[in-house]
Amino acid sequence: MQEIRDLDDPQQKGIFLGVDLLAWMSTARASLDIDQYVYHECGDQSDSVAP
Numbered sequence: 001m002q003e004i005r006d007l008d009d010p011q012q013k014g015i016f017l018g019v020d021l022l023a024w025m026s027t028a029r030a031s032l033d034i035d036q037y038v039y040h041e042c043g044d045q046s047d048s049v050a051p
Contacts, residue, residue: 004038013038 004012015034017025025032 006012015036017032024030
């Protein structure tokens with residue numbers, strides 16, 4: 001679970017992989033598939049789309 005506490009901090013809104021890990025993945029010919037969904041409460045705004 002990812003918890004976003006500071007919306008102004010770009011590192012909290014994504015998944016960050018270090019250089020060493022990326023180098024290892026390249027050497028290992030590994031692949032990475034990430035599905036990320038962010039659910040949020042919009043206060044008084046509705047998440048529904050108006051017709």
